[in-house]
Structures are given as C-alpha cells and as structure tokens.
Amino acid sequence: MGNLDISACKEWFSVAYVEALAYAAGYAVTIVHVDHFGVDLELRDRALRVDVQMKCTNEPEMKSDHIAxxxxxxxxxxxxxxxxxxxxxxxxxxxxxxxxDWVSCSIDGLHLRRCGYYASMSALKPTSNKAAKSVKVARTNRLTVASLDQLMRKARGGL
Incomplete structure (x- = not known):
C-alpha cells in the first residue's frame, strides 16, 4: 500500500464517494481547492448550486441514531x-x-464502504463557541442518489 497520509486518504475518499453519487444523479461537482469559505465542493445543476463541507470519520460502528x-x-x-x-x-x-476495507472490487462492481450522511447547516444558528461546535448528523439522512436529488430540488425551491 502507498504512503499517503491517512487524513488525505479519508478526505479524498469522501469526495470520491460524493462524486460517484452526484454523477449518477446527473449533477456536476466542482472541487474547491482553496477552502476560504468553509466549502470543499459544490454540487451544480446549471445555475443552481449547493455548498458542501466534506468530512470523513472512521469511528467504530456506532449504535446511536446520529453522528456527532x-x-x-x-x-x-x-x-x-x-x-x-x-x-x-x-x-x-x-x-x-x-x-x-474501504473498497472492494468484484465482477459485480466497485463497493465503497461504509455510508455517507448529511446535515443542513443553513438551518443552524451561528455559535459563539471559541474552538468548535458539534453538529448532529442524523443517520436517517443518508447520502444516496435520491437524497442528493432531493437536496437539489429543495435548493431550487421545490420538494
């Protein structure tokens, strides 16, 4: 195996995960190489855009209904x-x-493991915390082709 830093591997794996879903849904992905505004990538459909901050975690499988x-x-x-x-x-x-264990490849396809989830940051209020703020990411908000399509339709004003 290669020597790329695990943090970089996680970052780019998570981007590839979302890219696979977005292209299957018919949306373009623009990677923001310099993160000045908290945005790692943009999902686009012509003039419509959704901003995304990407994270990846390898916490042991949790039994709770969300990721903090x-x-x-x-x-x-x-x-x-x-x-x-x-x-x-x-x-x-x-x-x-x-x-x-992140990827398996067989004649049936390429399988990316484990799962992606999303949380709307636009629905939250800014914080006065000094260092960090925890975000609850519900496990019911799974990233799928259908959920990306739903997020884009919502951004368009429909649902």
Missing part, C-alpha cells in the same frame, strides 16, 4: 451564516477502521 461531528467554529459559522444565498450542508462519510 465537531466542526471548528470558523467553518461552522461560515456554513450557518443566515446571510447565505446558497444552501450549505455538512456531509460526513463513515468508513471502516481499516483502510483495506
């Missing part, structure tokens, strides 16, 4: 800014502890 993900205060406040004119989401991709 701690965002630094700056990023949290950028994404939850009530003045935003574009919806913002936190996407968290959960992977197995062992990197060797």
């Amino acid at each position: 993900y701690s965002l630094d205060t700056r990023t949290y406040n950028l994404l939850s800014d009530p003045g935003r004119n574009v919806p913002a989401y936190l996407f968290v991709v959960e992977v197995p502890s062992s990197k060797a």
